[in-house]
Amino acid sequence: xxxxxxxxAGPAGLAGAISCAANGLLVTVLDEFMKPGGRLLGQLxxxxxxxxxxxxxxxxxxxxxxxxxxxxxxxxxxxxNLEQEGHHWHVHTNTGRLTARFVLVATxxxxxxxxxxxxxxxxxxxIGAAQVMTNVHRVQVGKKGIIIGANIxxxxxxxxxQLAGINIDRIVLPEKTPISGKAAEPEEIMKSLLxxxxxxxxxxxxFGGRFMKHDWxxxxxxxxxxxxxxxxxxxxLQLRKAAVEIIGKDQVEGVRVADTDVNGxxxxxxxxxxxxxxxxxxxxxxxxxxxxxxxxCPFQYVPELGGHVPCxxxxxxxxxxxxxxxxNITGIESGKIAMAQGNVAGLSIAKQxxxxxxxxxxxxxxxxxxxxxxxxxxxxxxxxxIDKGRKKMKELWKEHYAKGDEKFHKIx
Amino acid sequence: xxxIENMIICRCEEVTYGQxxxxxxxxxxxxxxxxxxxxxxxxxxxxxxxxxxxxxxIEHVKxxxxxxxxxxxxQPPVRPVTFGTVGEIK
Ligand SMILES: Cc1cc2nc3c(=O)[nH]c(=O)nc-3n(C[C@H](O)[C@H](O)[C@H](O)COP(=O)(O)OP(=O)(O)OC[C@H]3O[C@@H](n4cnc5c(N)ncnc54)[C@H](O)[C@@H]3O)c2cc1C
Numbered sequence: 001x002x003x004x005x006x007x008x009a010g011p012a013g014l015a016g017a018i019s020c021a022a023n024g025l026l027v028t029v030l031d032e033f034m035k036p037g038g039r040l041l042g043q044l045x046x047x048x049x050x051x052x053x054x055x056x057x058x059x060x061x062x063x064x065x066x067x068x069x070x071x072x073x074x075x076x077x078x079x080x081n082l083e084q085e086g087h088h089w090h091v092h093t094n095t096g097r098l099t100a101r102f103v104l105v106a107t108x109x110x111x112x113x114x115x116x117x118x119x120x121x122x123x124x125x126x127i128g129a130a131q132v133m134t135n136v137h138r139v140q141v142g143k144k145g146i147i148i149g150a151n152i153x154x155x156x157x158x159x160x161x162q163l164a165g166i167n168i169d170r171i172v173l174p175e176k177t178p179i180s181g182k183a184a185e186p187e188e189i190m191k192s193l194l195x196x197x198x199x200x201x202x203x204x205x206x207f208g209g210r211f212m213k214h215d216w217x218x219x220x221x222x223x224x225x226x227x228x229x230x231x232x233x234x235x236x237l238q239l240r241k242a243a244v245e246i247i248g249k250d251q252v253e254g255v256r257v258a259d260t261d262v263n264g265x266x267x268x269x270x271x272x273x274x275x276x277x278x279x280x281x282x283x284x285x286x287x288x289x290x291x292x293x294x295x296x297c298p299f300q301y302v303p304e305l306g307g308h309v310p311c312x313x314x315x316x317x318x319x320x321x322x323x324x325x326x327x328n329i330t331g332i333e334s335g336k337i338a339m340a341q342g343n344v345a346g347l348s349i350a351k352q353x354x355x356x357x358x359x360x361x362x363x364x365x366x367x368x369x370x371x372x373x374x375x376x377x378x379x380x381x382x383x384x385x386i387d388k389g390r391k392k393m394k395e396l397w398k399e400h401y402a403k404g405d406e407k408f409h410k411i412x
Numbered sequence: 413x414x415x416i417e418n419m420i421i422c423r424c425e426e427v428t429y430g431q432x433x434x435x436x437x438x439x440x441x442x443x444x445x446x447x448x449x450x451x452x453x454x455x456x457x458x459x460x461x462x463x464x465x466x467x468x469x470i471e472h473v474k475x476x477x478x479x480x481x482x483x484x485x486x487q488p489p490v491r492p493v494t495f496g497t498v499g500e501i502k
Contacts, residue, residue, distance in 0.1 A: 032491070080489035080497075092488070094497055112464035117415040120423060177416065177429075178472035179465045245415055286464060293486040301479040307464070308482050 010038020012327025012342035013106035014062040019346025021069035109328035123252030142278030149282030304389025305331030316345035424455020443483035
């Protein structure tokens with residue numbers, strides 16, 4: 001019988017499966033997509049060092065490594081429920097039930113939209129859908145597009161669309177509503193862009209990072225923000241314009257846009273229509289934690305991590321015996337970090353299973369340290385306060401679930 | 413009705429922003445009650461698309477959610493499955 005079932009063949013799941021298998025455990029990986037790699041399959045960006053991060057290559061490398069260790073990878077299978085019975089976990093899938101003592105849930109993140117009037121028209125998609133169509137399926141999403149929402153994911157994917165020769169006309173903000181909230185406030189966006197200035201796509205924002213730390217300078221900056229916006233890789237980013245409606249009869253024909261003040265309030269009579277044949281909405285990402293929830297795992301709301309996350313320790317255990325988590329389900333971060341977390345989860349499982357050599361504790365500590373190193377050098381950071389979020393979870397764990405320090409040091 | 417009131421939030425069950433907002437304001441309800449009153453989040457996708465929007469609307473009408481609770485509970489099956497899959501096939 002298998003020892004471990006990994007749900008999700010993204011960087012976290014594959015890395016976890018590899019470190020379990022390398023320590024002599026029998027592993028099955030399940031994923032509902034048709035091939036392994038998860039969100040890696042859509043990723044292509046340049047690191048600050050100038051090197052390219054090619055997600056498809058990373059996915060292939062992980063897949064090969066897993067194959068060498070005889071990991072059983074099954075694609076096209078959806079898990080719809082997860083139940084504990086005694087010391088075992090039942091994993092219910094659309095092709096039957098599998099059982100194992102250990103389960104690693106590595107289901108990644110999901111996108112949330114910001115609804116805009118007209119967003120149900122054909123031709124409107126999430127920014128992630130544009131990424132998948134372009135980089136995974138190699139389908140041209142349209143001829144001229146507008147992105148609604150300015151965040152790091154939008155900029156990364158803007159770049160990928162441009163590399164594929166697809167024209168993005170401009171980036172505007174959503175209209176201010178209780179749902180869009182801060183995503184519609186030019187000042188808030190400016191602040192988050194400045195915090196991420198070291199990875200800013202535009203020299204102007206990089207410049208801003210050093211000089212626009214003070215509130216009043218920022219306000220001044222926004223007041224004088226060029227009406228046509230700043231350019232991100234040649235595409236205008238217009239923080240003082242809000243999309244009030246996506247228009248079109250049977251499909252997208254354009255976006256009705258209004259000017260706003262620095263707080264995102266619409267200036268009456270300022271509306272114009274910009275033509276487009278597709279629209280990407282960049283809302284944001286949240287941890288896809290549905291399976292941990294139906295399994296009965298306790299949760300905590302940590303906004304810095306992207307929303308509700310299953311409670312977990314630094315070594316990726318949950319309060320439920322045999323249930324582990326890794327990757328974006330624990331907080332929204334980049335692919336490399338998911339991989340580093342997967343490795344920790346795998347070692348952690350191996351340790352609990354009594355596998356691994358005498359050095360397993362040492363390996364585990366090194367692997368935890370490695371997550372921190374990778375985080376420090378990350379090219380893409382979804383939340384500038386990620387460290388704060390991670391710390392909150394660590395403290396929560398210590399307070400409620402840690403059984404002294406013995407867990408970390410028991411064996412070896 | 414304005415454009416924004418007619419805007420669909422839950423695409424599976426076709427529930428509009430206006431319907432959600434007036435129900436939330438009238439009953440000052442929890443996300444669960446809002447779901448049960450309007451069917452938002454009860455469609456094919458299991459709330460995957462509108463969950464965050466509904467949470468944000470509730471937060472706006474009724475701030476101070478408890479940090480440990482997920483406002484809209486997840487229920488198995490978390491993916492659409494056939495009756496044959498969940499039941500016994502004879
Ligand atoms: C649209 C989008 C774009 C992104 N773009 C970038 C980017 O450009 N750069 C970057 O660094 N990061 C990006 N990210 C962040 C990304 O989540 C991480 O980089 C990384 O891929 C997370 O790894 P993971 O292993 O946790 O999850 P994922 O890579 O998301 O893998 C999770 C896997 O689990 C599977 N799965 C989920 N639920 C089930 C189920 N019930 N049954 C069976 N299988 C299931 C999925 O099919 C998926 O393959 C993006 C995320 C999203 C959602």
